[in-house]
Amino acid sequence: MVDSSPVVSHGPTARPARLPVPAAIREGILRGEFVPGQRLVEADLSEQFEASRAAVRSALVELATEGLVERVANRGARVRVVPLEEAIEIYEVRMVLEALCAAKAAERADDAEVAELRGIGTDMEEAVAAGEVMVYRQLNERLHRRIREMSGQRTAGSVLERLRAQSVRQQFKVATTPGRPKVSLPEHLAIIDAICRHDAVAADAALREHLRSVMDAMRSSHAG
Incomplete structure (x- = not known):
């Protein structure tokens, strides 16, 4: 059997040990x-x-x-190059599944998770205020990942991880567009607030509104 695990390298392309x-x-x-x-x-x-x-x-x-x-x-x-039309389709599917996860997270969130989400929101506000675009992007990814994890929806989470991978370059282009963090910050805060209030309906709606905004930004970036 061939061992598919790379050996640790100490150069710029080093990867963690035993990472397949x-x-x-x-x-x-x-x-x-x-x-x-x-x-x-x-x-x-x-x-x-x-x-x-x-x-x-x-x-x-x-x-x-x-x-x-x-x-x-x-x-x-x-x-693989993912064209805009396919990326939009991917986001439309993501919208349904992520909205489900947000609603479930709102129903299930305990006090510690509520505090964690509030903390992520505060960190996102600070990142935007400081103009730390990449820090904000990392917090964005963390927030969406934690919502998926908190939802307990393993099947949706697995599908979303694959879909996210396919559309990551489109997402990166939108996330690093000048001024985009200031647009998406209130959208993320609305998602956090709804989940922390255990309002499943509002969490679903806020997540959908956020991803609609992302799709509009994707279309605009290609039109420009």
Whole structure:
């Protein structure tokens, strides 16, 4: 059996010990280290992650089934380019599932989780005030992840994680648009407030309104 776990590297491309090759490449795509349309050369990935060519090949097949990578005849693999129309469809599905998670989180949130969400909201306000766009983006991801976890909806969470991966570049483009954090901050605070008040209906509505706003921003960025 081929060991698909890369060895720890001390260079700039170091990855945590025992992180499987599929996860390492996936993280690279999510973090923007591999951009849409970029060729994924097995030999280069094998060297980068200090893994066998067989392990890299298997990882690319796995990521292709997730919609992150596409294999082109006689040209190998590349990071899949997700067109705007498909990205919008992905967000429409995300809207339904994330709204469900927000409603369930509102029903289930305990005092500690309420305090945690309030804390994330405060941190987001401080990040926007300080102009820390990347910090705000990280808090954004943390908030959405915690809502999924708090909801207890494992199936929805699993589907959402895959959908998020497929639309991450569109999301990154919107999140880093000048002035966008000031637009999305009140939307996030409304979601937090509804969940903390245990208002499932309001949480559902606030989450939907937020993702509609994201889709409008995506359309605008492509039109510009």
